[in-house]
Amino acid sequence: MSGRIPGVVRVRGRLTALAGVLFLSGCALTGGLFGTVGPEYRAPQPAATQWHAPRAHGGDADALKSWWRRFDDPVLIELIDAAQKSSATLVQAAARIERARAEAVAAGVAGNPSLDAIAGVTRSAFSFGGPAAQRTQAQIGVQSSWEIDLFGALTRQRQQAQAALESSAAAWHDARVALAAETANAYVNFRACEMNVELARADGASRVETARVTDVAAGAGLQAPATAALARASAADAAATLSQRRAQCEIDIKGLVALTALDEAQLRARLARKPGEAPRMPRPAAFAVEAVPARVLSQRPDLAAAERDVAAASAAIGFAEAQRYPRLSLVGSITPTRSRLDGSPTINVLTWSIGPSLTVPVLDGGRRAANVEAARADYVAAEAVFQAKARQAVREVEEALVRIAAAGERMGEVRAAAAGYRQSLGAVQTRQRAGLAALAELEDARRIALAAEAAVVATEYEATAAWVALYRAVGGDWDARLEAPARGKE
Numbered sequence: 001m002s003g004r005i006p007g008v009v010r011v012r013g014r015l016t017a018l019a020g021v022l023f024l025s026g027c028a029l030t031g032g033l034f035g036t037v038g039p040e041y042r043a044p045q046p047a048a049t050q051w052h053a054p055r056a057h058g059g060d061a062d063a064l065k066s067w068w069r070r071f072d073d074p075v076l077i078e079l080i081d082a083a084q085k086s087s088a089t090l091v092q093a094a095a096r097i098e099r100a101r102a103e104a105v106a107a108g109v110a111g112n113p114s115l116d117a118i119a120g121v122t123r124s125a126f127s128f129g130g131p132a133a134q135r136t137q138a139q140i141g142v143q144s145s146w147e148i149d150l151f152g153a154l155t156r157q158r159q160q161a162q163a164a165l166e167s168s169a170a171a172w173h174d175a176r177v178a179l180a181a182e183t184a185n186a187y188v189n190f191r192a193c194e195m196n197v198e199l200a201r202a203d204g205a206s207r208v209e210t211a212r213v214t215d216v217a218a219g220a221g222l223q224a225p226a227t228a229a230l231a232r233a234s235a236a237d238a239a240a241t242l243s244q245r246r247a248q249c250e251i252d253i254k255g256l257v258a259l260t261a262l263d264e265a266q267l268r269a270r271l272a273r274k275p276g277e278a279p280r281m282p283r284p285a286a287f288a289v290e291a292v293p294a295r296v297l298s299q300r301p302d303l304a305a306a307e308r309d310v311a312a313a314s315a316a317i318g319f320a321e322a323q324r325y326p327r328l329s330l331v332g333s334i335t336p337t338r339s340r341l342d343g344s345p346t347i348n349v350l351t352w353s354i355g356p357s358l359t360v361p362v363l364d365g366g367r368r369a370a371n372v373e374a375a376r377a378d379y380v381a382a383e384a385v386f387q388a389k390a391r392q393a394v395r396e397v398e399e400a401l402v403r404i405a406a407a408g409e410r411m412g413e414v415r416a417a418a419a420g421y422r423q424s425l426g427a428v429q430t431r432q433r434a435g436l437a438a439l440a441e442l443e444d445a446r447r448i449a450l451a452a453e454a455a456v457v458a459t460e461y462e463a464t465a466a467w468v469a470l471y472r473a474v475g476g477d478w479d480a481r482l483e484a485p486a487r488g489k490e
Contacts, residue, residue, distance in 0.1 A: 036152030037325065038318020041159075041311050044386050067471055068180070071282040071464075075270050076187050079260050083183040084176060086261030093172040100165040107161035111154040113146040118335070134342040141335035141351075148330065153322030160315035167308035174301035177476030183259050184468045187282070190252040190271065192461040194279035197245045199453050203446065204238035206429075210442065211235040213433060227439050234443055281460045284467040297393050299475030306386040313379040320375040324368045327359045396473035403466035407459055414459050418452040425449040 068077050084090065119140045125132045149155060211231035218228035253271070257264050273279060297303055332354035340346040361368060428445040431437035 031149075031155045032152030032322070033148060033150050036155050036318065037321040038152065038156055039314055041314040043307055044310060044383055044390075067476070068184070071184075071284045071467075073282040076184060076282055078270060079187055079256065079262075080180045080183050082260035082262050083179055087175075087179050089175050089179065090172065093168070093175045097165070097168045097172055100161070100168040104158075104161040104165045107154075107158045110157060111147065111149050113144055113330075116143045117141075118143060135339060137337060137339040139335055139337045141333060143333040144331065146330045148328045150328055151322045151325040153319055153325075153327070156315045156318035156322060160312045160319060163308045163312035163315060167305045167312065170301040170305035170308060172301075173476075174305060177301060177472060179259075180476060181468055181472040183256075184471075185465060186252065186255050186259055188461060188464050188468065190249060190256065191279060191281050192457060193245060193249040193252055195281070195457045195460075196454065197242065197249060198279055199450065199457065200238065200242040200245050203450050204235065204242050206446065207231070207235040207238040210429075210432075210439070214439060217435075222435065223439075230439055230443075234446075281457075281464050284464065297390065297397075297475070300393055300473075301475060303386070303389055303393055303475075306382070306389045310379070310382045310386050313375070313382040317372065317375040317379055320368070320371040323371065324361055326361070329357045329359075331355065331357050393473065397470065400466050400470035400473050403462060404470065407463035407466060410459050411463065414452070414455045418449070418456050421445075421449040421452040 068080060071077075117140075121136070121138045124135050124137070126135070127133065147154065211228070211234065214223055214228045214231035217223040218225055253264070253267065256262075256271075257267055260267065262270075332352070334350070334352045337349045337351065338346060339349065425442075425445045425448075428437050428442050432439065432442045
């Protein structure tokens, strides 16, 4: 017989034509052939309508993409960039995006026809009471299956996968915002520690000088030995405080090394100040927060992720509901087979089949209905999580605004107080050296002046930390139009 199998071309052409018609009809549908079961998704709304806390003034409300440059501190920007490049958290978040993207691709092609090629060769022997006969049989063919989306099961599955992908992308952006804020806080802590070290150093030098002068006076019989001992004890106490604060700065540097993955020597070089330059806190430029929280909160990637989780849960209800309805698949196969017995001519056989396969749920003991109820419960939980995060987001912005306003109000007062106490301390020092004031009076004046200087540093730190918290609260520089990270990137 000829190697060409009669009718194969004709049957294959019919299958191709039928598949093409169904494919084009399927592409025209945006849901199930007979409708899409399950609820149509409506995005939940944040609870708040306007801010109640005082809003920061000056600047404008933009997408915050240049936020950190407003701090006028190139080192801060460098450290945040380094942390973004080395963060294991961001790598994990990006990996979750890749997984969700793969699942979305799989869900997207679930409604397309599948085509599998099959091939096999077997060698067998059998006997009917006489000598064994050897048979060689070869098969090569194709099998196809196509599930027709009758009631929207595949549509809901695609919606669920797409929402999960978008949630993963938003979570990646949220991780970026959180990491930037964490790095900024660590940097601000270090700068505040440096300022406190300078206060402790100046205070210690003053106390050492006082102890020296008192020792000289005690040696001349002008001061009691107990007074000289008190002065030396005060100098030792200042030295201990300075050592403690230096150690805290070293701990802050170790934390920055862990966050940025920079070599410690390289990090110290970046943190070093120019000769004669006093330490200072980063000074952010103010910007105005919009009056309607919904517009600001739309920038928050954690809320975007939570909203996409709600959308995925809504689609899951439809998918579970669709499992309670009939499912239709079109299946077909073509299997040419060539068989040959020893000493016999080759036999060619063509087997083909095509037709619908309908699955109708009849009795499952309530399993599918229970799955629907479970999906509805998941939706209620996801929506509750979103609302809770929305309320928390409003709270975080409100608190940051209150902190900024409060620090701004106190700043002038604490600076004025520090200047007055410095002047008073200078006067007491002059009187004490002239023998007109007791050392105890000097130490009291010094303690009060030092506390006032520390209050200035604390207020500056609080103001800067509040701006960092506001950055975190309003979602950082994330924008909903930003695409997910490309493959191989963070």
